[in-house]
Amino acid sequence: MAVTQTFQRLKPPKREKILATAIHEFARxxxxxxxxxxxxxxxxxxKGSLFQYFGTKEGLFRFIFDHAVELIRHNLRRVKAETADQDFFERIRSSLLAGVAFIRQHPHIxxxxxxxxxxxxxxxxxxxxxxxxxxxxxxxTPLVEKGMAEGDLRPDLDVDLVVFTLDAVxxxxxxxxCVPFLDGNAAVxxxxxxxxxxxxxxxxxxxRSGLGARSGGTRLAMNE
Amino acid sequence: MAVTQTFQRLKPPKREKILATAIHEFARxxxxxxxxxxxxxxxxxxKGSLFQYFGTKEGLFRFIFDHAVELIRHNLRRVKAETADQDFFERIRSSLLAGVAFIRQHPHIxxxxxxxxxxxxxxxxxxxxxxxxxxxxxxxTPLVEKGMAEGDLRPDLDVDLVVFTLDAVxxxxxxxxCVPFLDGNAAVxxxxxxxxxxxxxxxxxxxRSGLGARSGGTRLAMNE
Amino acid sequence: MAVTQTFQRLKPPKREKILATAIHEFARxxxxxxxxxxxxxxxxxxKGSLFQYFGTKEGLFRFIFDHAVELIRHNLRRVKAETADQDFFERIRSSLLAGVAFIRQHPHIxxxxxxxxxxxxxxxxxxxxxxxxxxxxxxxTPLVEKGMAEGDLRPDLDVDLVVFTLDAVxxxxxxxxCVPFLDGNAAVxxxxxxxxxxxxxxxxxxxRSGLGARSGGTRLAMNE
Amino acid sequence: MAVTQTFQRLKPPKREKILATAIHEFARxxxxxxxxxxxxxxxxxxKGSLFQYFGTKEGLFRFIFDHAVELIRHNLRRVKAETADQDFFERIRSSLLAGVAFIRQHPHIxxxxxxxxxxxxxxxxxxxxxxxxxxxxxxxTPLVEKGMAEGDLRPDLDVDLVVFTLDAVxxxxxxxxCVPFLDGNAAVxxxxxxxxxxxxxxxxxxxRSGLGARSGGTRLAMNE
DNA sequence: AATGAATGAGAGTTCATTCAT
DNA sequence: GATGAATGAACTCTCATTCAT
Known part of the structure; x- marks a missing residue:
């Protein structure tokens, strides 16, 4: 266990203060x-208390780390659920906006x-x-698979390659x-x-124009 | 000047040894x-000799940095020249392979x-x-502009967005x-x-299928 | 604050030891x-403890410095008060003797x-x-002014010049x-x-014979 | 010998340059x-040459030191000779002015x-x-002794005390x-x-009014 | 349980001095 | 004789960690 019960039993304001300070410090x-x-x-x-709670510097970081992973995981699940009925590219749009919102809320993470x-x-x-x-x-991956199954994406695409490309982009x-908005010092x-x-x-x-099922810039051009 | 003549005048084996060690250390x-x-x-x-050569830690890093920038710039120019007659997507392919080759040769950089x-x-x-x-x-940017002028790319695309996407991908x-092949310790x-x-x-x-001139769109159009 | 509470809370023998050593070192x-x-x-x-107590070398010196200024200021005040009823030249004599005594007691300072x-x-x-x-x-300055007001000093003298001369002498x-008795090494x-x-x-x-009221200046004035 | 013949044989401009730089550095x-x-x-x-010429840092300083002592001694002798026929207090005035002139000319020394x-x-x-x-x-000392012999100074004075006082003042x-005019950095x-x-x-x-022959002392003497 | 004083290893940097060229 | 590259000891300062209180 990376953190002692002692820490878990602290009064919430104190616990939050320690957490926030540590996240801030590691972020900077x-x-x-x-x-x-x-x-x-x-x-x-x-200082001694920090060691009592977390054992080592690494233990403290471990705690922050797990905390952050949990936050992110929870966020992804929520977005996934909330966009379940949207078309593929709408979901991508929603995911990006959710990403920006998350970073805006947790810049240090x-x-x-x-x-x-x-x-x-x-x-x-x-x-x-x-x-x-x-x-x-x-x-x-599931998003893309569903998107292909429902005909939102061109059927000739390789799922893994699409996932890779989307991830990258x-x-x-x-x-x-977001990076330009991350102040070097704090989280403004x-x-x-x-x-x-x-x-x-x-x-x-x-x-959409590159990967969408009804895509094809040229044809659209011809239509006009 | 970030480095003294003293360093430049060292016998090449010694100079290389110092350089390699420093690059290794900064990379790790x-x-x-x-x-x-x-x-x-x-x-x-x-230890004193390092300071004689480079003045400060930052001076040493500056030297490594400039060295690396020069290497990269030179590499890019070479690839650009060597692929001048290729079609747009061939050039992208060549650029990626050149990138892999460069990283393989200079993993620490x-x-x-x-x-x-x-x-x-x-x-x-x-x-x-x-x-x-x-x-x-x-x-x-010039690559994309030439690609569009020569009809390798769909004409309806925004140059900046394409550049952004290509850069990301x-x-x-x-x-x-490449990262999986970078040993945490050394440069294997x-x-x-x-x-x-x-x-x-x-x-x-x-x-090519997403951005190319003769890509999906046209074919899909023919299908209809 | 140039010094931490940490230092102030040390047990007196340890605190004194550190202080004495530092004064000794700066004096030498x-x-x-x-x-x-x-x-x-x-x-x-x-070594780390010194930095815990005083932050920097300058912080340590600052502490010594303030300490010394306080000692001296206190001493001057005491002498001034104790000699308030003496005639001007007696006060000068007392001041000099007090100076020697102070140096004898705090040679390093x-x-x-x-x-x-x-x-x-x-x-x-x-x-x-x-x-x-x-x-x-x-x-x-106040000493001289009082001395002139009370007729201990020749009335034709310029206060500032007298102060300058007394200060110098x-x-x-x-x-x-005192310097010959200050051992180069320690404080013997x-x-x-x-x-x-x-x-x-x-x-x-x-x-007294040069500046005192019953000395030359007045008589010369009378002669003219 | 604190300096080698090698140094003495250098061409004067080079020798002067080294000397001036060293004086400047030690002064700062x-x-x-x-x-x-x-x-x-x-x-x-x-750098190696400095060691060839002077052996050690101390040797170099020794050289500067002797040089300075010579300059000062020469100056004092000159002033003494040039003021031989003046009255005592005139000589003191001349000496002070010569001191200011010397410092103005050799601030680093x-x-x-x-x-x-x-x-x-x-x-x-x-x-x-x-x-x-x-x-x-x-x-x-000789100045004071001559001054007393010639009746410029009160005859009741102790020579050593007068010398001490004059020296101090x-x-x-x-x-x-002069110190306010000595630039912390250079010698302006x-x-x-x-x-x-x-x-x-x-x-x-x-x-003069305190120590001069026609001042207080005589009258006091007459009083007795 | 909480504290914070104590520690020592290691950081970057400077410098007088040596010595091969 | 002149050079300047090489050295290593000493410098101030930081920090994670320990432990007595």
Whole structure:
């Protein structure tokens, strides 16, 4: 167990304060460079207590990590359920908007995610990489399969390749759209809402014209 | 100048040894966590000498950085020139293969690149981000424009959106394909050559069917 | 605050030991050349602890500095009060003797004072120089003014010039008398007490004969 | 010998350059904190050469030191000779003005002098202190003795006490007047010439009224 | 259970000095 | 004789972790 009962039994405000401070610190500095000294100072908690609760720095990070995974998993499930009756490209649009909303709400967690992606000396990196494959494996794949079954997608496409491509494009869109709003210091994320609708819309239209069943830019052109 | 003449005048084997050790160290640990102590120990020189050569840790990194930028820029130019007469999608295929080859040859540089992408406290990160926009701005954009002018691409596409999509897909392909071969410790990159050809081929075919002039749309139109 | 509560809460013997060692070190070597390594070794504590207590080398020096300023200020006030009813030249004599006694009791602080006077790269040097002007401004000036008002001094004298001269002579006397007893290494200050009385006496008599009311100036004025 | 013949045989411009740079460096940073690296860089001379010429850092300082002592001694002798026919207080005035002129011409040497006064870890400090007693012993004492013999000074004065007082006052005057003009960085010494005449004049008048033959002392003597 | 003082290894950096060229 | 590359000790400072209170 990465965290003691002692911590779980703390009064919620204190627990939240510690959690928030730790997430903030790891988001700003990554794992190795994060300082327990700073965390203790900023959360007003004794340094020794942190060790009592989490054993080691790694134990604390483990706790944050699990917490974040849970948040994300829960979010994906919710979006999946709420969009079950939409057409394929609508679901993609909704997923992207949900992604932006999530990052807007939890910017620090997204920063930790970005850091973990390529920072090899994070602990659990292997496990982390496996877990984010959830997105493709558990989220996108069924979506694409359903989309093909229901005729929203061109029937000649390879499912895995489509999943790969969508994953790449969507992930990169989130990065391209959100990173500029992540303040280097804190988590100030305020993107103008009208712009994101437009940009997501354009991207989804491109995907639809390339992958959609009734697609084919030329034909549309000829029709006009 | 980030490096002294002293370093440039060293005997090549020694110079290479120091360079290789430094690249290795930065690739494994990022900037902040990289240790000049380790570098000195591993390259068999005195710690003080590193400072004589590069002034500061940042100076050393700057040197590695410029070296890498030069390597990449040179590579891109070469590929561009060598593929000038190919059709658009052939060029994309060649670019991807060249990318894989480059990473295979310089795995540590690729690791540093990946770390710099999201590790906020790298020095020169701003400059770095500007420089990798070269890829889109100076490399992909002209390619796409020429592809559209010569009728390889559907004429209804927005150039910027296509560039964004290609950038995302190609970058993610390189990550997806190459990262598993990057040993956490060192730079052991040995991917079976026949597989990369196949995978690049499949990806390019998907792009062609989605974005190519004679792609799905027309055929679907004929079907009706 | 230049020093943490941590330090203030230490058991007095340990606190004194650290303080004494630090004063000793700064007295011997000045600021830049003083070594926290040595201090830690000599006071038998860990190097890290010094930083826990004082934050930086400068913080430690700041603490010593404030401590010394307080000592000196307190001493001056005490002497001023205790000699309030004496005639001007008696007060000067008492001040000099008090100065010698102070240096005898706190030789290291006097050494630090001397170093700060002309060692330009001490921290707080500006502040320090301002503070020692206290001596002239807050201590000597009122003394001289009272001395003139009460007819102890020749009425034709310029107050500022007298203050300047007294400051110079007294300061130089303390240097000339005390420096030979300051061991280069440690703080061995043992001047034969009977000699200091004699020397101070002689000096004050010279001052009296030059500046005293019944001396030359007035008579010359009358002669003209 | 503190300096090799090699150095003495250098072409004068090079020799001067090295000397000037070294004086500048020791003036700015004192002995320990002065950096041979910087000296080598600023004088355009190889670091190794400095060691060839002077053996050690201390050897170099020794050379500067002797050079400075020679300059000062020469200056004192010149002033003494040039003022041989003046009255005592005129000579004091001339000496002060000559002191200001010397510092104006060699500000760096004066800075080194000030640093050596109280910086205990200068090499040769003992020897240095002995040598500056030259001023009192070889310069002031004969002046005072002659002044008394010729009736410029009150006959009741103790020669040593007068020498001590003059030494203190004159030294302190030079410090008080010149230090503000010594730029912390370089040696920019530009004091308005008309002011120094006035200030020296006032100080000398005070001395004359206190110590001069036609002042108080005689009358007191007559009173007895 | 909570604290925070103590620690020591390791970080980047500077520098006088040596010595092969 | 002149050079400047090489060195390693010492510097200030940080930090995760331990442990007595």
């Amino acid at each position: 500095h990554g794992f190795r460079q994060a300082s327990l000294n700073r965390m203790a100072r900023m959360s007003g908690i004794a 997204y920063q930790i995610y970005l850091k973990m992606l390529f920072q090899e000396d994070f602990p659990f990196r292997e496990e982390f990489l496996e877990k984010i494959h959830l997105f493709s494996a558990e989220y996108l 969507m992930d990169r869109f989130l990065q391209a759209y 994320f305020q993107a103008p809402p009208q712009r994101v609708e437009k940009q997501v819309g354009d991207l989804v239209e491109l995907l | 640990h990022g900037f902040r966590q990289a240790s000049l102590n380790r570098m000195a120990r591993m390259s068999g020189i005195a 690729y690791q540093i690149y990946l770390k710099m992408l999201f590790q906020e406290d790298f020095p020169f990160r701003e400059e770095f981000l500007e420089k990798i926009h070269l890829f889109s701005a100076e490399y992909l 190609m970058d993610r392909f390189l990550q997806a394909y 990159f040995q991917a079976p050559p026949q597989r990369v050809e196949k995978q690049v081929g499949d990806l390019v075919e998907l792009l | 070597h000045g600021f830049r050349q003083a070594s926290l390594n040595r201090m830690a070794r000599m006071s038998g504590i860990a 006097y050494q630090i004072y001397l170093k700060m006077l002309f060692q330009e790269d001490f921290p707080f040097r500006e502040e320090f120089l301002e503070k020692i002007h206290l001596f002239s401004a807050e201590y000597l 007294m300061d130089r006397f303390l240097q000339a008398y 200050f043992q001047a034969p007490p009977q000699r200091v009385e004699k020397q101070v006496g002689d000096l004050v008599e010279l001052l | 940073h004192g002995f320990r904190q002065a950096s041979l690296n910087r000296m080598a860089r600023m004088s355009g001379i190889a 004066y800075q080194i002098y000030l640093k050596m006064l109280f910086q205990e870890d200068f090499p040769f400090r003992e020897e240095f202190l002995e040598k500056i007693h030259l001023f009192s012993a070889e310069y002031l 004159m030294d302190r005057f030079l410090q008080a007047y 010494f530009q004091a308005p010439p008309q002011r120094v005449e006035k200030q020296v004049g006032d100080l000398v008048e005070l001395l």
